[in-house]
Amino acid sequence: MTITIDAPRMPNVFDAGLPTVDYDNETDPYRALAMLRRARRQAPIALGPHGPEFLAYDIVHEASRDRRFVVPQGMFLASQGITSGPLWDRVVATIINMDGDEHHRLRRLVCKAFTPRATERLRTTVTEVINGLIDTCTADGRCDVVSDIARHYPIPIICALLGVPGGDWEHFARWTDEFFKAFSWNVAENEPSILAAWEELDDYVDAMVAERRHELTDDLVSDLIRAEDEGDRLTIEELRMLVAGLLMAGTDTTRNQLAASVSVLCEHPDQWALLARQPDLAARAVEETMRHSPIVFGTLRTVVEDVEVAGYRVPAGTLVILNSAAANRDSGVCEDPDRLDITRTAALPMQTFGGGVHYCLGANLARLELTEALTVMARRMPNIRRTGPAPWKPLSGLSGPATLPVAFEAGY
Structure with a gap:
């Protein structure tokens, strides 16, 4: 077992001469991954600017499932001096910021709404949306994928999942853009607009719930209203929170990962052509591009008691980063990990969706969206290639290409 109970004789992780890494402002994921590879060859843990970073597959896998590693309260807010107030209260009440019994209760109530069978009903919508977007650029044979x-x-797609009328999609797009400012490094200046957007969404959800209580329909809001376990039901506050959480967790992640997956496939035209010929490889292409080029390098955790990890003592209260990007490229679990191969079957499951009690609730929906998008794009955008630089956003948070100009054969 790599992670054990406290072992006082073990060297403190901060005093053990571990390698250091700092890729916060890096916009080239390959340089950052090379830095992490060099560090992992020296030790399974490195010291980053925010705390120890777990780099080896086994310790990332185990820590993500260990209840002694909890989500830090307030996420990015506390590090910027925001530890109370209305925005703090909203962020700490989201399901992604919870641990313990309340987190378990909410996941138990809502998990049925996110099963493969539940998300499968969106497949037609997903295909229509991606084809509609490609229709706008296929005649020219060029676009910016981002x-x-x-x-x-x-x-x-999320609006269809929720049961939102098509005419209201733009409202949700605007609210989502504001919500993501709560997870940036300049929250204070954006707090008023974030809270205003959140209140507008609350009002919208209240109206949806009131309407659905009179007549349930085939959508996620109705599923959440139906959700019950031994008499336990979601409150209106929890319904509001879950809708906001879905927008936060399911929008920019999919946007950025789709762009990142297409970007790396542009660098491997043989893989793009193979995908076009064999669309049944799309699901593997999603897993492989998320392993090879993930848009989240790691997740934050706080250690609630002293633990020993790979021979080092991590003191209670330490903020650690479970670096899934480094773990995904651990040669101990993946042969030739720096090579992209959409036919790969031997590697252990990639860690990009997390693990344990915080495994991504929307993973089934994300896989469906990415699989359908890559299937359609590979068929309708043959011979795709970049026509300019595709720098990534800073890697310290949610990243991915900031722009991805491409050309391809027109008319498909």
Whole structure:
């Protein structure tokens, strides 16, 4: 077992001469991954600017399932001096910020709404949305994948999941853009607009819930109203929180990962052509591109008691980063990990969706969206290639290409 109970004789992780890494402002994921690879060859843990970073697959896998590693309260807020107030109260009440019994209760109530069978009903919508976006650029044979396709892709799908009328999609897009400012490094200046958007969404959800209570329909809001376990039901506050959480967790992640997956496949035209010929490889292509080029390098955790990890003592209260990007490229679990191969079957499951009690609730929906998008794009955008630089956003948070200009054969 790599992670054990406290072992006082073990060297403190901060005093053990571990390698250091700092990729916060890096916009080239390959340089950052090379830095992490060098550090992992020296030790399974490195010291980053925010705390120890777990780099080896086994310790990332185990820590993500260990109840002694909890989500830090307030996420990015506390590090910026915000530890109370209305925005703090809202962020700490989201399901992604919870642990313990209340987190378990909410996941138990809502998990049925996110099963593969539940999300399968969106397949037709997903296909229509991605085809509609490609229709706008296929005649020219060029586009920016980020601004023309990826940015507009998930919102209509999430709105369809929720049961939102098509005419209201733009409201949700605007609210979502504001919510993501709560997870940036300049929250204070954006707090008023974030809270205003959140209140507007609350009012919208209240109206939806009131309407659905009179007549339930085939959508997620109705599923959440139906959700019950031994007499336990969701409150209106919890319904509001879950809708906001879905927008936060399911929008920019899909946007950025789609762009990142297409970007790396542009660098491997043989893989793109193979995907076009064998669309049944799309699901593997999603897993492989998320392993090879994830848009989240790691997740934050706080250690609630002293633990020993890979021979080092991590003191209670330490903020750690479970670096899933480094773990995904651990040669101990993946042969030739720096190579992209959409036919790969031997590697252990990638860690990008997290693990344990915080495994991504929307993973089934994300896989469906990405699989359908890559299937359609590979078929309708043959011979795709970049026509300019595709720098990534800073890697310290949610990243991915900031722009991805491409050309391809027109008319498909």
